[in-house]
Amino acid sequence: MSGREHGAHRTGVPKTVVQDGAMPALDEELFAELFSLMGENFGGFVSVFIKDTPVRLAALRAAAANHDREQLNQLAHMLKGSAANASAMTLSSRCARLETLVRDGSPEQIDEQIACIEAEYQRVAAALVEAAR
């Protein structure tokens, strides 16, 4: 499949990626780069991302319930990195915020931030799947 069919954008980025008003789920420039880099493997990349990330998110929840801050920190760090590689910079920065809260935030703040991350992940997943379709 090719992203070129989905939009008139010079870089071949589907229009659906950019959402008006709110913070974009995917960074336009980074996504364009990722999309062209992965080429025909883009679909494969998206399927790995939507398969692995929910597992990390579940682990994040469990770590929060156990108040395991070290585990929380590692998972937040890992998600921050993989989100960035998927051009999901909003998700990445929410993970970075979680890293900070793991150091000096309250359990409530941490739970709240995880909920934020879960919601943002849904946006990112939808945008990636849409782009890969």
Place this chain on the structure above:
Amino acid sequence: MAEPLPVPLPGAETQSALESAAPAPLRFLIVDDERTNLLVLRAILEHAGHQVIEADNGANAVLAFERERPDMVLMDVMMPVMDGYDATRRIKTLAGSHFVPVIFLTALTDEAALARCIEAGGDDFLTKPYNRVILQSKISALLRLRELYWVREKQRDEIQLHHQRLQQEQTLAERIFSKVVHRGCLDNPAIRYLVSPVALFNGDLLLAARRPSGGLLVMLGDFTGHGLPAAVAALPAAEIFYEMTAKGYSIGEIVGEINHKLKSMLPPELFLAACLLELDVSGASLAVWNGGIPDVLIRDANGKTLRRLPSRHLPLGVVNNSGLDRSIELARLDAGDRIYVYTDGLTEAANSNGEMFGDQRLSRCLAEGADDPYALLCATLARFRGDIAQRDDITLIELTTAAAGQVAATDTSLSVVPPHPPAHWRVTLELKIDALRQAAPLPPVLQLVTELQALNEHRERIYLIVAELFNNALEHGLLRLDSALKDSPQGFAEYYRLREQALAVLADGWIEIELAHVPRQGGGRLTVQVRDSGPGFAGQAFPGSAGTMTASGRGMALLRSLCKTVVVHAPGNHVEVVYEWP
């Protein structure tokens, strides 16, 4: 891991990576527990034409590295089983001196974590999200660095190899050198010496050999520079010294031969300052040729006076033989006299303040040294220098007169293989006036005797007998010199001056030497007759016949002690002696 893995040598195809427009593929090991990250990295690297090996944690990365020996590693930090720090340390150890760049993949921002990456052996960082252009330029930079490492490694290996070869050669050369140079009789009880080389090969040369007549010949040389060039030049000098000394050639002739050899062989900037000293068998006289070595010092028994025999000649290898002065200086020695010769490294030795040891300290040691000035001098020198590294070779020799005639047990400098079994023979040699004026008519005679006969162990005594008879015939029979002159130090030198003078003006004359050999049961008998054309000694005492054991008078007594019979035929110009063995 039992042993370090063999390091693959950089292949030509990877080495050209920087030069060619389309870089040859490199093999990358990428390590991350996030599959999406691996996918992105693989895509970037494969786009650039490289090959990719993956590992999902540190432990697997180490295994993959051992198995695949990749060119470069991209390493995540936080991973299960083994983290990136640990894996990097192990990989760097496995790589040994071979440079395998490791780039850390990280979203880390705090400085302590980045510092840990460097401590673990990381060479660079790449932050997420990965950027193709940045990664490419980091790879190029590390490839350049790797190339530098290769060049350095190759050069280091080459230098090591050269160094090893050089050392082997030096050791071998030193063995050859020692065999040629140190075969003399430095262990003679009359000699004590101090040799301290700066390099493996000493720029100083110390040789000692016994005369066929029993006297002792010592040569101290100091080459300009030291090390290999000096050692190479020392070989022929030593060879000539030993051979000519054994054959009985005079100091002047040895000096001439060495000078000729060195002059033809050495570049102008390399020459040999040298001093040759000959102590006669009785220890009563010292002959010296000094070209460029500090004053030869003669200390009397109680240290009250110090006579000096300064350098009067150019070093060897400087001028052609036609410009070479071969004249020697003679000094009378008294019982207990000690002779010191040294290279300038001794007086120029510096202490920690840069002060030189100097002449004054040397003289003081010799004056105050009581029974053993040599020991005092060595100890004072060692104390003075402390542990300052020396800049020049130091050689110091002490000769004592008392033990001059003694022979070291290990002296092999005179060994000659006898060419023929003993037989009946007779040889007559008549030396006319022109032959007598030559510097040394005797060595050829002795050579003749030893080449004809297996008289090896009697060589010295026969030489002594022939030399004594010949000198008597020449100095007293023909030149009519008064040997009483030799009894005082001034007269000694005067005697030899007169000898030269008389020989130069002698209009005519001859000396005939006849040697006859008859084999005996288990030995032989050599009859030596010497006749001269002089008037003989009718009505006068035969020279030396008084039998006094002074330097001059010892001649006759010596003959009588060596020979079975000594007969002086009238009118005294014909002496016949019989020497028997065993």
